[in-house]
Amino acid sequence: FFFWWKLSVDMWGPLLRLVVLASPTLASLISSCFLLKWLQRTRNEHRRKLVCRQLWHLAVADILFSVGLCLQYLAIYLQLVVSAEDAWSCSIVRYLSRFGFYTSTFIEVHLALAYMAATCRWTELLGCLHRMFCGVWLVAPIFVTLELVQVHLNYDQTLRKCEREHSDYVFFGAMVGAASVTLVAYFIALVVVHLKTGFAVKHRERVRVQLFILVWLICTFPNALRVLVLIHGSKKMQWWWLAANVLFNFGGVANTLVYVVPNRFLTLRLKRGPVLARRREDPSGTRELGVYNVSVGPTSVSLVDVPSYCTSFSGDTGGNSEESEGEAQTTLDPSSEAFWFWDAFEAQSSKFLGTD
Numbered sequence: 001f002f003f004w005w006k007l008s009v010d011m012w013g014p015l016l017r018l019v020v021l022a023s024p025t026l027a028s029l030i031s032s033c034f035l036l037k038w039l040q041r042t043r044n045e046h047r048r049k050l051v052c053r054q055l056w057h058l059a060v061a062d063i064l065f066s067v068g069l070c071l072q073y074l075a076i077y078l079q080l081v082v083s084a085e086d087a088w089s090c091s092i093v094r095y096l097s098r099f100g101f102y103t104s105t106f107i108e109v110h111l112a113l114a115y116m117a118a119t120c121r122w123t124e125l126l127g128c129l130h131r132m133f134c135g136v137w138l139v140a141p142i143f144v145t146l147e148l149v150q151v152h153l154n155y156d157q158t159l160r161k162c163e164r165e166h167s168d169y170v171f172f173g174a175m176v177g178a179a180s181v182t183l184v185a186y187f188i189a190l191v192v193v194h195l196k197t198g199f200a201v202k203h204r205e206r207v208r209v210q211l212f213i214l215v216w217l218i219c220t221f222p223n224a225l226r227v228l229v230l231i232h233g234s235k236k237m238q239w240w241w242l243a244a245n246v247l248f249n250f251g252g253v254a255n256t257l258v259y260v261v262p263n264r265f266l267t268l269r270l271k272r273g274p275v276l277a278r279r280r281e282d283p284s285g286t287r288e289l290g291v292y293n294v295s296v297g298p299t300s301v302s303l304v305d306v307p308s309y310c311t312s313f314s315g316d317t318g319g320n321s322e323e324s325e326g327e328a329q330t331t332l333d334p335s336s337e338a339f340w341f342w343d344a345f346e347a348q349s350s351k352f353l354g355t356d
Contacts, residue, residue, distance in 0.1 A: 028252025116189040
């Protein structure tokens, strides 16, 4: 253990460093593309809603972040672009990744504020956030430019990496400030949820807040400390420098975990695929609704046998009850469920988003 503690990462070689750093970046790229593809398959009426637009822009920003990191590693470690005399090359290859990351971070802040506004029924704030959403892409370049000017990057030909001459206070301040605003918004919404909703909604929102805190502490906070503490003059990358970068590169995977996994619609959609495939192979397994007759005074309504892919809850008795409950969780039509994972968000934002 002591040997690995003191081991210098420079002994591993440039190619191995490239593989170690690029692997989580590719994982983030794949997860962001998965989120983007899933959003493209949604119905048109859902695409107009603010949450769908936010998640779509979040996926695009994470893709830019991952692609920028891949280009940065290829340019530096394979010496495709940068040279010892050209300090601008370091800034150019880093600009794209930082632009994607700042945009993704500010979209997360926008998501938290919109959720708080919807939960607290602040319709004016929600409408303002809806109109100002595109401005997030205009704020990110400002922070990227300030960061690159403040740290003053140079290319170290011996270590084959871009070195900064100053601590990155812009990045640290932006990350801490964004996390603080997001947590305050989530906690306010969580208090309102605990006062007005049932256990299921409370549990879902607690999970989301806990996931956000966990992901920020694991992925973003170590890198924020690294750019704040490490100052120009270090000649070797220590193992903790590499670990902080690897965790930071998992940003796209982390966003998918926080904003998609707790979504019940996605869970139902993923479970529903195998069930529909089995029914296409075996049409005899298709359930049919029973024959019912309801009479109210002179009015009589009959329900005839109709093939259906919906689960009939009242038609199962005895040994089929467990099967009925299991299929009920997987065969519900997603369009009949709350499409997004924020019921309050859907209800409060419909007046602003339904007329796009």
